[in-house]
């Protein structure tokens with residue numbers, strides 16, 4: 001009896017007063033619309049973030065390249081400066097270096113006998129061709145001393161020049 005009455009009541013409510021349903025529908029539609037808008041906003045935000053990420057990645061790549069270029073330029077300039085310093089006619093600045101080269105005459109002698117060709121991976125590395133273009137065995141690269149990365153052949157030549165200059169200065 002009670003259930004019949006309640007069904008009848010809800011039916012009459014459906015028939016006579018549909019406002020709650022419409023209201024609910026409208027609310028659902030509004031929520032759907034809001035959700036769709038929100039989704040669109042999120043998508044736009046995602047796209048913007050992706051663009052930003054791409055830009056940042058691009059900047060990182062550029063900075064990385066710049067960093068490498070700067071390092072290479074610095075190395076190059078250092079080598080040039082070393083060359084200029086060592087080739088300068090005034091030699092007093094080179095005087096303190098001579099005892100150091102004298103300290104290891106046998107090792108240097110052995111290196112020179114091998115004409116800089118004895119490759120020892122713990123002490124040498126192949127690098128950018130030096131300003132004097134001392135190429136190592138047709139590799140297009142110069143043999144460099146570690147850890148200074150100074151061209152092996154240039155270093156040997158500098159040592160010879162320093163010795164010659166010192167002998168010349170002593171006489």
Ligand SMILES: [Zn+2]
Pocket residue numbers: 130131132133134142151152153154155
């Ligand atoms: Zn060289």
